Amino acid sequence: MADSLDRSTNINLLKEPLVKKLCDVLDKSNHKGWRKLGEIVGNDKRFKVSSDDMEMCSLRVLEVEGSPSLMLLRLMGERGCTTNHLIDYLQSLGNSEALQCLKSPALQILIQPQSVALICGHNLRLSCHAVGKSPVQYQWFKSREEVPNSTSPDLVISPVHLKDAGFYICRVNSGDVCEFSQWAQVDVLNVGMSYGHSYHSLDGRVKLVMQPQFQRLHVGETLQLECGAVGRPIPRYQWHRNGVPIPNTTKRKLMIPHVMQEHHGRYRCEITSSTERMWTNEVDVVIAPRISVQITGAMECSEDDIYAIGEGSSDLFLNSIPEQLYATDKVALLIGNLSYQNHPQLKAPMVDVYDLTNILRQLNFKVVSLLDLTESEMRNAVDEFLLLLHKGVYGLLYYAGHGYENYGNSFMVPVDAPNPYRSANCLCVQSILKLMQEKETGLNVFLLDMCRKRNIHDDSTPNIVLRVTANIVFGYATCQDAEAFELSSTGFTNGVFVRFLKKRLLDDEKITVVLDRVAEDMGQFDATKGKQALEIRSSLSERRALTDPILPGDSVDLVHAQSHQWAKAHELPESMCLNFDCGAQIKLGFAAEFSNVLVIYTHIVKKPEDMSFCQAHVTDFSHDLDVDPKEMNRETPEETGIYLLSSSLPQHCLYTRLSSLQKLKEELVFTVCLQGTFAAMDDDHPIHWTKSINIGKPLIARLDLHRAMRRNSCLQTCLMPHSPSHSPCHSPGPEHHLHLYHGSHHSQDYNRLSPQHHYMDIYEHPHGAMGGFGVSYYDNLSQCGYEPAYDSGGVLGSPGRCSIPIEASDDINELQTVFINSLQLQPQ
Template sequence: MSESLERSAGLSSLKEQVEKKLCEVLDGADTKGWRRLGEIVGGDRRFKVSQDDLEMCSLKVLHPDGSPSRTLLRLMGERGCTRGHLLDYLQSLGNDEALQCLKAPALQVLIQPQSVALVCGHNLRLCCHAVGQSPVQYQWFKSKEEVPNGYAPDLVIAPVDVKDSGFYVCRVNCGDSFEFSQWAQVDVLDVSVSCGQSSEGRLKVAVQPQSQMLHAGQTLQLECGAVGRPIPRYQWHRNGVPVANAKRRKLTIPHVTHDNQGGYRCEIISDAERTWSKEVQVVIAPKMLVQISGAVECSEDDIYAIGGGSTEFLLNSIPEQLYATDKVALLIGNLTYQNHPKLKAPMVDVYDLTNVLRQLNFKVVSLLDLTESEMRNAVDEFLLLLHRGVYGLLYYAGHGYENYGNSFMVPVDAPNPYRSANCLCVQSILKLMQEKETGLNVFLLDMCRKRNIHDDRIGNVVLQVTANIVFGYATCQDAEAFELNSSGLANGVFVKFLKKRLLDEEKITVVLDRVAEDMGQFDATKGKQALEIRSSLSERRALNDPVQPSDTDQVHSLQWAKAHELPESMSLDFECGAQIKLGFAAEFSNVLVIYTHIIKKPAELSSCQAHVTDFPQDLDVDPKEMNRETPEETGVYLLSSSLPQHCLYTRLGSLQKLKEELEFTVYLRGTSPAMDDDDVVCWTKKVNIGKPLIARLDLHEATRQNSCLHTCLMPHSPGQSPATVHRTHPAGLLSPQCHHLHVPAVGGVEHGHGNTGRSEVARSTSMPIEASDDMDELQTAFINSLQLQQS
């Protein structure tokens, strides 16, 4: 900036550090400070600084961070004072230190080196750039030692090694003046298998901690590391709680005790990015004890002090680490019932539990709105994933009932009324799981357990006596389950508390006990819904137990992968020269999101739009909600934050009904300045993406001749519904639906076989609302307005 331009610039152009330094000088001076400057400016009629203005400035000293000088400078700037005027006033003031603050420095560092974490073997580059009134010279230092040949603005070490880790600074010389850059930390990770350098400085985990088994008194050492620019920050967590003073890559705890046992993972933060290391288990065994001649006990440390005599060492055995050969979860949420009240929460509940279970290394299949045959076929596919030692988890949210100790899940196409012939028996599924010799069987049933007066059949499922079964019922026997009612999307009561506890490093029954305690403190459902736990579990099995795959695991993993294979994104080139990007995302295992984006528009077209259309009628897709500008407009609330922006979105549900490969049309419309407003030119392309996600498993087929059908209690054939006998009954007296607690629109609890999904209320909002937040704040206001109504 030329001198004339600098003098004419307003005071708002002062750099923050310049203004700060100038105010420090003026605030600290006595006779040549801010007040005398104000009096000088007051003598200039152009800026009209009065005594009242100076008194107002002086009052700023009463504030902790108040500065009379800053207030005066801001006031002068608002009244048109320039940097040239300020220089003249400071000259009249005679404060040379204040004048020096405004003069351009003889040497100034413009580009500072940045801290960085990178992998051994990659190239390190630190940059420093300065300007001065004469040629600038550079010298790099590592700590206090000069870096050999470090005389350039850029310090390059290629390749970098672990020994190059440390703190670097650059000294810049210009004539008799010199400045130091800011310090930059370099963290070089020693990784035997390269993870690849993070692109564009993005955060990426390169070193993962490892599980450990120690004796009490030994030293625990955990290490993790990430690459990125700037250098990441770390915070270790144990059992979900931050560990005090554990903010380094390496966590060291000397003399561990049983209290240090648990699940550890590290939170890694870099600017706006945040990620986590994997979670590892630390098991602390007690010190080994030694029994001598059956009479004396001593610690391991004292063994070598004992001499002579016959000795018999009885060592405490280290507790065996339990593990799974695999972890598989089937999550079903039924909400859009054909003949019964629709529910809301199952969609949100299934989505949230999917994310939590994946953190626990479960292979998750998540499905919405299944018919009877689709549910039976889905269970068959679930059973194919089970083998010896697998942890199997089944979560169901929807309508249900319980008769004579047997629980029944109600499909979306169940008639009104329904009987066991139209439903799936949970105990029958358990029997089939037992035949697979699973290591743990967990059932989380978020449904009502009222008795079905239309089904008098007594079940005769004979289960094996095994010590690996856990049932978590969202409500007690002969009671209803509830869902939260809010203006947006919300969890059911069960999952509202369950999702907060599933990551706890505890036996699964202990986790469910804590959920029960949490639910018991929830005023909205106190006295109406209580979690019931039934268990035969004799070992300390936990959902976060490590996985040690067996020889057969690869086959089962391939079977699971078939249900989760997304089409690859693609680019479509049109004759007009336009290019369209087509992308895909999975909201559930049977819900696909397609998004389109124009990446190249011909210059001769003034506007260009690309739509997808002509989908098979089997799929659940509303033509009015296709090709919308936001995910929420098309019903994609839960996945919206993960989708790319500035696209058109379409949601395809019920992929399990897809009989053929998915083929659709990409429709491109364009206009040009030479055309009338009503004229458009169209181009089309057919696209075939095969069978995506769950469609590959052909769940649409008629109920297969498999063990699920034969084992489930079915007094009638699938084609003969008992509903025909009762069609003349009044609708309100038929099926034992779950109840609904209706509350004001601000929030509440709805009675449901547990849950909330894509209701009209949910679709009318533009953004989802997490009920667990607003419910906690507002439950006192609406608790007295709850009314229990029979459906």
Template structure:
């Protein structure tokens, strides 16, 4: 086996294409119709910042017509290849030019996977076969990987695990090689259920692909404060999905085979069961009872109960831009003017005063923000005196007068403080002890040594931890009304199906990331066989909402800027993220656009449907007062979007915001009210907190990568759950060249 090298799917350099193929592409471009020739290709490629084609480059390509057998297109393709242009990028450019013949030339020369490996859940001891069959010229080689590690002897189209065991669980992918290129199969997830010590005679003799529940949930008798853990396991192909129910209602966080509540209360008791399903069949687990006793009334004296019931905890976590003047800390809203002053910001010390008025038992402030002085603000605030209490803890991400940075890891951007804090949040330790350990962890990070250090300020005299149980008062009319409002602010539109005249049916679904952030996803569920290409986009949103058109209708939730709910969303959809729903004055109305093609017809067909989903999530509460109304619409455009030309010619400005620690209107990724949606490259990454370039990548850099829709077929890992592993695994994928 040769030395492994690092690569990612679709990153084949243009310079590595076979010479006959480059010659054929050159001929097609040289004699192309206006708008599809080599100059048009050069213009598209030159808009990419790293290619940078100069007028001299174009002149040299043009002069090739004076040479015998000279070709401007050949010269351009060689030039693009030398400057790192990839085959995927060339395909993007040709799609934008609608050069069908050149695209067919590329597709016919490549590898085509005709059988993809299937995800499946099986019993330990069974024989498992993962299949990947492909065609290519003159022949193809196969290479299987389990996550980023090569599978020994996995060099055939069928990977057989006989017998399979729990250690074989994971994600598998096959790399198919030909002489000039390679492609990856889709990821196949293998779950192996181990029933050692339990009886599973009822499963013996069943067809291998049959959906069956092999681990049933068990009844629970708990006391308040215990952990509730329910497990359901199933086997089948396609791989099973799970949805837990309590008293007949689906549970919001119940889409995994294990349902867990870390701190169970009496409200969690009831009748539970799990609905298991895949694309072919479904089955319910047995129904079990969960009983939770509250022993606190028997264990606590009456006066102690009364005292603890009226000592709530005040906790503020903030990540964003901030500053500190004269000992007061200020949090800067995303829509603050530039320059901003204290009157435009929230003072942390004022929030502490409000907490103290509620007679809180513990006040914790975790501030992931810069603490440099604001040179535009000379105001000295005269604040009311704070109470002298022994229950205050401040955890500052950085020292006074210093900046707070972000770091990129596994496709996510976190503040340095949060990166280390989240690893210890659930530790049952005094909050000051926990923060001390976070400070030690941060001190070992070589990226920020000498630049950022955690600062802790505390007057805490009790042993209080973030894991302390929350003491609740008896239900009052006020608390009941607040709970009803809270529930109302988390109501999503129901999933719906749309039928188009051409016979295509799509599913339109919704998910909540926060009470003011919603994900819309579209999926083709039925397509007539005579239609060869079919995509559904959402567009025409009111500018009351913050929708970044460049990050809409994407192939993964992460490409839209959503990382928190990606594991719970259905796969193989297009996703759009809507934020600032609190600004929505009217019903949410948008357009679903269907784009499809018939074989042998170059023209694309379009159909549109207007959808009204009412007021979703927090928009139901009408919290838009004070926001400027804007009746214009913005179109969610993207590379190769058939409706992109509409937005390019429109004067409507697209507003969007990507969280960052940089000052508004001075760093990329922040709120720009006058930015026009276009294909232009965004400005270089800088941070104006001190007028110098940033030491570490900003959050915008993480979100700015948008691979072509349906070009990448590898999952993305965004959480500890390995449902999505595309970019992490692909970035670490090692393989051996086989010729």
């Protein structure tokens, strides 16, 4: 009895499901329930359960879901009662049902399959892991049909097709004992190449991959709107019209047959999961009446046929609908530089890039988000970005970090830029725009979160000739010859620009209207009023919006080839289970915080019964990644620097964060080390088992951005003919060394402009406090000479961890009953 429980364990440390089951039994029993148990314990002077204690327990019945048994067990636990004592008391009580709760189950399912929504063509993996006293056998079912060749703990369908959507369950056998897992629903979305093919791995977050489209119908026709999201657990849907929920519309597809005039309006869908909530674009549904017009009493024609009225008759004007504009694709490159080698360190770019990545993916942008790039890495990343641009594409480039502006040209500063830096060490934004224009893009958006002060060390005058096009929008975080700011505090939060930008970016408005509203919001922010103001430059003549739908153009094959290349930057390794000779099993999982930041976590799935201590950690990483061993294999994500993704990661693991994946030259090989001790061992010295793991090149590492020279497009364009120095990508000659030495004479002038000498304290009212813990705090507003004062962020709270529930809709419950009943009729 209680073989799986440590009899010396205090009963307050028992698992919650076990305690709940035990309390349910004791609460419902009249003669062998909690009152009789209290009398038995009261006679044992060790735990001193008095009549007053029993009265306090009885009052629990007056509370909603109150449990007298739970109160009694807590009192006993506080006074030192162990599992062994409790078993003795239950035996004296004679409650065999209560004792059964403490028995070791002959078969126990440890990992339940999770419902999931994913894109057609991706890989489906459902997992069910169990332990039993006898060898465990598995069999997967789809509805009531066995899935062929599915007798392992993991059901893998690669690639998944539309026909694979449905409900799945796993039957687990151990000897003569049989258990069924919970049901898992699989939703497969048929999403074309224009929608988010970057989602190659599900990291627990819900991602919007399909937006509803504008509809113009006649009375009596059928309205069909469709949206879709992928993730675990499977997302839930609720459609709204004109801001009001539509009853009984909780599916991905909204269908209204025989529409009437009253169905006219603006529609959008609310998508939720256990921890997240997002909205689709809001789209217009226009319901036009069927109009017939008689001319001279003889000819009748429908509204669709009318194109002109003869002379002498009145013109007929119908309500005109603005033409819907489309993008042939949407691509975004987000760069946040914060760990500078020769300049002040920043904090906010990491949070800004993370938040914008999630928002742009909801708008169906293919996004690559990168932190801390050197000059050559930035140039190569831009080259990869340019490869995806073709006619009609919406291209967006966001940069946060140090920067400057000379003679109307903006320069982004890499993390390895020397002090002082010049144009040859930086990337010119206007040069990149020139290359984008050659691709005949439909919309070019630049969001530059950096300072625009003049660089006194750079006298170059670039001669960049841009084409006259009507598709360019610049959103500068600050005005010309001014600084950009971030709020300085002890944690992380957004910079001033993104703080207001992220609240407006999903608006279904022309992009210049969106930025105008952001400018108005920033203008009301007391901390930077009069110091920083958003500046918008635009040559946009059409109503182009980031919410515009995607309609692939003629170059479909080219789009597919380029999308495949870009998708490489999002490929995560598959999670895996490692079996060690000692009988332990370790799950190794992966997640992406950014396109060049990988998270590895290890979890012990199974350990031998006689093993008293068991721990698994990762080690022996490539020197290219420069991983600090002290920050690896930590018990919480925050301890290893994973602040933004922590709520999406599984619990009870050891976590390691690998940044700067773009520097990885070879395949990523590392070691998983298992340490364990056995109860029979004389000493506590652990035994080691190791396994070497090769996960290839994950995420951005596949694009080899570390190479100094890959293409000449961005490099040649960014180099200016009158530049006073040469690019570090070339071998420096004597002249280059001379220029650097000359620059050092200005170091004292530069130091006088450093943030330490331009510092002000700004108090932000508590109701405006950002992020985190919801408490008021003093924000320090940093300013930096000709460089951006993009210093540090506010407080980033650790989001509360929520367990991910298994889907439990009425459909699943009904299917459960039908399925189990049908199996009882089948021969074993």
